[in-house]
Structures are given as C-alpha cells and as structure tokens.
Amino acid sequence: MDVDITRSRVGGRARAPPSKSYTHRAILAAGYSDGAVVADPLVSADTRATMRAVEAFGGTVDRTDGDLDVTGFAGRPGVPDDVIDCANSGTTTRLVTACAALGDGLTVLTGDDSLRSRPQGPLLDAVEQLGGRAESTRGNGQAPLVVGGPIAGGTVSIPGDVSSQYITALLMAGAVTDDGIDIDLETELKSAPYVDITLEVLDAFGIEAAETTTGYRVPGGQRYERVDPYPVPGDFSSMSYLLAAGAVAGAEGGVVVEGAYPSAQGDSAIVDVLERMGADISWDREAGEITVRRSDLTGVEVDVGDTPDLLPTIAVLGAVADGDTRIVNCEHVRLKETDRVRAMATELETLGAAVTEEEDTLTIHGGESDLRGATVAGHDDHRIVMSLAIAGLVAEGTTAVAGADHVDVSFPGFFDVLYDLGAELDEHER
Numbered sequence: 001m002d003v004d005i006t007r008s009r010v011g012g013r014a015r016a017p018p019s020k021s022y023t024h025r026a027i028l029a030a031g032y033s034d035g036a037v038v039a040d041p042l043v044s045a046d047t048r049a050t051m052r053a054v055e056a057f058g059g060t061v062d063r064t065d066g067d068l069d070v071t072g073f074a075g076r077p078g079v080p081d082d083v084i085d086c087a088n089s090g091t092t093t094r095l096v097t098a099c100a101a102l103g104d105g106l107t108v109l110t111g112d113d114s115l116r117s118r119p120q121g122p123l124l125d126a127v128e129q130l131g132g133r134a135e136s137t138r139g140n141g142q143a144p145l146v147v148g149g150p151i152a153g154g155t156v157s158i159p160g161d162v163s164s165q166y167i168t169a170l171l172m173a174g175a176v177t178d179d180g181i182d183i184d185l186e187t188e189l190k191s192a193p194y195v196d197i198t199l200e201v202l203d204a205f206g207i208e209a210a211e212t213t214t215g216y217r218v219p220g221g222q223r224y225e226r227v228d229p230y231p232v233p234g235d236f237s238s239m240s241y242l243l244a245a246g247a248v249a250g251a252e253g254g255v256v257v258e259g260a261y262p263s264a265q266g267d268s269a270i271v272d273v274l275e276r277m278g279a280d281i282s283w284d285r286e287a288g289e290i291t292v293r294r295s296d297l298t299g300v301e302v303d304v305g306d307t308p309d310l311l312p313t314i315a316v317l318g319a320v321a322d323g324d325t326r327i328v329n330c331e332h333v334r335l336k337e338t339d340r341v342r343a344m345a346t347e348l349e350t351l352g353a354a355v356t357e358e359e360d361t362l363t364i365h366g367g368e369s370d371l372r373g374a375t376v377a378g379h380d381d382h383r384i385v386m387s388l389a390i391a392g393l394v395a396e397g398t399t400a401v402a403g404a405d406h407v408d409v410s411f412p413g414f415f416d417v418l419y420d421l422g423a424e425l426d427e428h429e430r
C-alpha cells in the first residue's frame with residue numbers, strides 16, 4: 001500500500017494510540033505472573049508478536065472488550081512448540097530472548113528481514129555470562145536465535161549504547177531467577193527512559209528492581225503479582241506525528257491531542273522540542289491534552305540520546321523550520337527497523353531539503369519553501385512512513401510515500417486519524 005499526500009491543513013481533536021512500550025511490557029509481565037488484564041492496550045503488529053511469545057511459553061491472551069486478558073506461565077516459560085516469529089519487533093525479540101533463557105529447553109526466535117539485521121550480540125553474550133545458551137544461527141549476532149537455560153542469575157557486563165532493551169529484558173527475566181541479576185554497564189546508557197518505563201511497569205506488578213552506581217539490579221526469587229487492570233497510557237512517540245502535523249500544517253484552532261498524560265516516556269520531550277522551535281503549544285497535564293497551532297519554526301539542536309524514536313519527526317520539523325536543526329547523539333538511531341539517520345537524510349533530500357549527515361549527527365538546513373512533493377521510500381519502517389507523511393502536508397504538490405501499511409507496527413489507523421484531521425490523502429495499492 002502507498003499513500004499520496006497533498007499539501008493540506010489539519011485541525012481538530014485526535015487521540016494517540018496507547019503506548020507500544022508499555023503494552024509490550026505489560027503483556028510480558030502478565031505472562032510472567034499467574035495472569036493479569038492489560039487495559040486499553042496497543043494492538044498492533046509489534047505487540048501481537050509479544051502476545052504470540054507469551055502464548056508460545058504456555059500463557060494465553062484473549063481480547064475482551066478491548067482489554068487483553070492474559071493467563072501467565074507464572075515465571076516458568078515452557079518450551080515453545082514452534083519457532084517464535086517476532087516479525088518486525090526489536091522489543092519482542094530482546095524481551096523474549098531473556099525470557100527464553102529461563103526455560104529448560106530451547107527456544108528459536110526469528111523475524112522479518114529488518115529484524116534479522118538488528119544487533120542481538122550483547123544480549124546473547126549476557127545470557128552466556130549467566131550460564132545460558134544463546135546463539136545466532138548465522139554466527140553474526142543477529143536472528144535467527146537459539147536460546148535456552150535455565151539461568152539462575154548472576155552478574156553481567158553489557159554495553160549500554162546499543163539497545164536499552166537488553167537491560168529491560170534482563171530486569172524482567174532476572175526477577176524470577178534464583179539469584180537475581182546485577183547488570184554492569186560498560187558504557188553510558190542510551191535510550192535510558194525506556195528502562196524507567198520498565199521499572200515503572202515492574203513496580204506495578206510488585207517487582208523490585210533499581211538503578212545502582214554501575215547499572216541496574218533486580219533481586220531474584222520474586223513473583224509477578226496479578227494486576228487487574230493494568231492501564232496503558234497514550235504513546236508519545238505516536239503523538240509526535242500529530243503534534244508535528246499541527247505545528248507545520250495546523251488550521252485555525254490547531255490540533256488537540258488527547259490521552260497525553262505524563263508518564264515515564266522520554267518521548268514526551270517532543271513537547272519541549274516544539275516549544276524550543278517556537279511552536280505555539282500548550283500541555284494541560286491534568287486533562288491529558290496538548291494543543292498545538294501552526295507557527296513559524298526555527299531550527300534548534302536536539303540531543304536524541306534518550307529519545308531515538310523522535311529523530312524522524314524532528315528531522316521533518318527541521319526541514320520546515322528556518323535555519324539549521326542539528327540532531328546530535330543519534331548513532332544508535334541507525335540500529336532500528338532501518339538506518340533512520342540515513343533514511344531521513346535520503347528522503348528529505350528527495351523532497352528538496354538540504355541535509356548534512358555525519359555518523360552521530362544529522363543536520364537539516366531548513367526552510368519550508370524548499371520542500372517539493374516527490375515519491376519517497378518508506379524503507380519498510382513505520383516511523384519513516386509517518387514522518388514523511390507529515391512532510392507531505394507542507395511540501396508543494398503531492399508526496400507519494402511507499403509502504404504506508406507499515407504504520408500497523410505502532411500506529412494502526414494513522415492515516416485514518418490524519419484524514420479525519422483534514423489531510424488530503426489517498427491510500428492505494430502500488
């Protein structure tokens with residue numbers, strides 16, 4: 001499926017989908033428990049992969065009245081009957097790898113082309129340090145993976161600058177080991193707020209875990225409690241596209257995004273980024289509403305060390321803003337569904353923006369008048385597709401984005417929401 005977006009204004013109210021990160025963790029935490037109800041979950045391609053994994057380990061996941069009723073495997077994952085297909089989801093792959101290391105047998109994990117190109121080596125190494133078996137079938141640190149245990153816990157040393165999901169995975173699994181897991185970080189931790197989300201979810205399920213002077217520690221011998229219901233907050237990464245749409249193409253009255261309650265999500269930093277760029281934006285935290293109106297934006301410097309998923313959105317904002325937008329500390333953003341630094345540089349150039357790409361910095365030399373509609377590649381990556389769609393709202397003429405169906409990974413219905421806000425768009429088969 002492709003989508004054609006014609007320059008248009010957007011306005012009105014929209015609700016962002018529930019958080020992907022919280023949903024993954026809540027489903028798996030429910031799996032680690034006897035059972036739990038995940039209320040208002042994100043049901044998307046990625047979270048369905050985590051549901052499949054919980055079922056593969058012996059749990060069940062039923063959708064009732066929009067909630068997920070999960071029966072868990074009570075800390076003892078069974079040996080799956082079949083390979084676990086993690087599809088496009090890095091979070092599923094990492095979180096399930098550590099869970100598989102608790103099993104008394106082997107689990108095989110694989111996924112799509114993109115997933116099978118992403119780095120798993122440091123997590124496999126961590127599982128081996130704990131006495132488990134963890135192999136990449138091709139010996140290149142990428143899926144397909146073969147993982148088994150049972151591990152009893154211990155101390156691991158792991159880099160923090162590849163993926164915070166390794167830390168999340170070890171904390172979630174470590175709670176039900178005999179000895180717990182001490183994680184020593186070999187480098188500074190990137191994407192750190194995602195570990196804060198993990199600690200928040202673990203706490204809600206009655207699991208103790210904490211930051212230490214050298215990393216993180218989770219004591220062993222714990223039991224995940226039954227939580228009913230566990231409510232999932234709105235997703236700020238998904239909101240970033242709606243907020244950006246309001247800032248660059250808002251009609252009179254602007255765009256109001258609902259479901260924006262404060263949580264541990266680092267990506268709520270998008271509000272601050274827009275403010276610094278000069279957007280007319282206000283966040284009513286009590287009401288959970290963010291209102292943004294179209295304004296002239298100015299380039300700023302943004303460090304995305306904590307917020308990698310905001311890079312595509314900020315890159316588009318930078319292309320519309322006057323002056324340079326420097327996105328720094330972004331090397332780890334190259335390790336996502338695609339190399340998002342390269343992908344955004346390439347596609348924004350196709351739309352007429354001037355861009356300088358360095359290993360850990362992306363500079364966009366902005367100016368709205370530069371953007372002209374063109375056919376751009378979505379790189380089979382939901383965030384590239386959604387951010388380019390926002391660029392299409394301001395580019396002269398029509399912008400064709402390939403691979404529009406990939407939004408199902410994190411924001412099913414994204415184009416319906418954009419259309420309802422007034423965007424002129426047409427989804428069609430290639």
Ligand SMILES: O=C(O)C1=C[C@@H](OP(=O)(O)O)[C@@H](O)[C@H](O)C1
Nearest residue numbers: 021091163164165191194308309
């Ligand atoms: O734990 C999570 O829910 C996530 C962590 C981040 O990945 P890294 O920790 O690999 O940077 C983020 O990019 C991803 O979309 C979701």
Ligand SMILES: C=C(OP(=O)(O)O)C(=O)O
Nearest residue numbers: 088089090091309336337
């Ligand atoms: C990188 C992402 O997710 P994951 O790592 O779970 O594939 C994302 O949603 O942008």
